[in-house]
Amino acid sequence: MEAVERLGRALVKHGAIIDLYDDTVKTQAGNIVHYDFIGHKGAAAVVPVRADGKILMVRQYRNAVDRFTLEIPAGGKNGADEPPYTCAMRELEEETGYKTDKMDHLIDIYTTVAFCNEKISIYVADNLIPSHQNLDEDEFIDVEAVSVEDLTAMILDGTIMDAKTVSAILAYKEKYIK
């Protein structure tokens, strides 16, 4: 099977955390079409596992979906060149108040391949060292420790719908708990 051929990518709007582009693409049928493209610098996330096996989760209000969510700690990279490992280490400490000296890579995900290049690199940290939460002035996050069993139930009953969290928790179970 062939790839499409991208003929152009025009910036429509430079946003705060994403950029909107208008892509001109030649399809395999030879037609010239326009696709939306959202450019994102990438992100990283962590499954922080306590000694008792519970996962440190963060609760916060998410404007885009008009609700509070329970997610694994995560955040955007400081520029496209920041290594995701560095980003994940920072976000873990900033959001949960625990740091670690070593993380294992779990999986990477593309959040929404139809129109966006956002890639989230997800790690597992099981050596959690008490430190200090360090939130931005406008960031409000509560930390909760939840068992993997309870998180699985919350995924299947619709309490947790965040794709990176669903992917990360279930992949963690596959790799470490089976």
Place this chain on the structure above:
Amino acid sequence: MEAVERLGRALVKHGAIIDLYDDTVKTQAGNIVHYDFIGHKGAAAVVPVRADGKILMVRQYRNAVDRFTLEIPAGGKNGADEPPYTCAMRELEEETGYKTDKMDHLIDIYTTVAFCNEKISIYVADNLIPSHQNLDEDEFIDVEAVSVEDLTAMILDGTIMDAKTVSAILAYKEKYIK
């Protein structure tokens, strides 16, 4: 914990499948800030299970991530008011050439809660009836049947990174195979 208060949502650009907005938000700290918001009409996806237990997957080129992907069949709703069940039934038949007379709801996911409201409703169909693939002129999709075992390995080794596919396959295992 409090929610943020959204003071305004201004359309920046109406795209082909998404719209970019500039949200004005009052944070819990009382500051007025601007957030990117991508409006999406929603989507639906299906885990199509053959009689032999293999899953019908679709392979296609994804411009946004510059690569071929192996995904569960999925597609955008025909407008925000279309029931996701209807959308999933249509996309299953159009993309795989198999239809079904009944689907069970598996999970819903939000693809990327930091800036977008895209919700994908995911179903399971295990009564697959041969029909006809019905792709758009510019849509090129190959169908492959893959075992759940192999899909799990492809998730853990990085071959499959699409978040809806990772979420759907691992949730399907949790709910139906354990």
